[in-house]
Amino acid sequence: MTTLADKSLLSGGDNKPPMLEKHLYDSWKSRMELYMMNRPHGRMILASVEKGPLVWPSITEDGVTRLKEYVELTPAEAIQADCDIKAINIILQGLPTEIYALVSQHRVAKDLWEKIKLLMQGTSLTKQERECKLYDEFDKFTYKKGTDSRMYLLYCRILVIL
Secondary structure (H helix, E strand, O other), rough: OOOOOHHHHHOOOOOOOOOHHHHHHHHHHHHHHHHHHOOHHHHHHHHHHHHOOOOOOOOEOOOEEEEOOOOHHHHHHHHHHHHOOOOOOOOHHHHHHHHHHHHOOOHHHHHHHHHHHHHOOHHHHHHHHHHHHHHHHHHHHHOOOOOOHHHHHHHHHHHHOO
């Protein structure tokens, strides 16, 4: 008997990577990593993202050195080359149009992944500066009777996000 989970897989429920939402980068990153691991050759796909693509081997013929063609790769090398392309494809499919337009020129999954991280989080210094600024604003804000409690709740939510 076919279960509902099996039917969702057959209908394509597992075929789309998670979509990036700008304010939820960390969550998207971990869901993307799990999605990649769940694909065939998932470890190789994730390795392409974290360590970079296959370094194509070269061969020497008649004193001339050249890179191997795809058909000349060993089976393991061919799988890794395919995983490099799958990694780029998975990442790009999980991006909204405005982010896609900014990063689609990258042809290496590792570079693409790092560029998205930089766009979403900024450098660690700018992230730290934003946190400090929010904490300073919160410290200056004190709840007084008669003031707008919605503003106080907004600051509390900001601190929870950090």
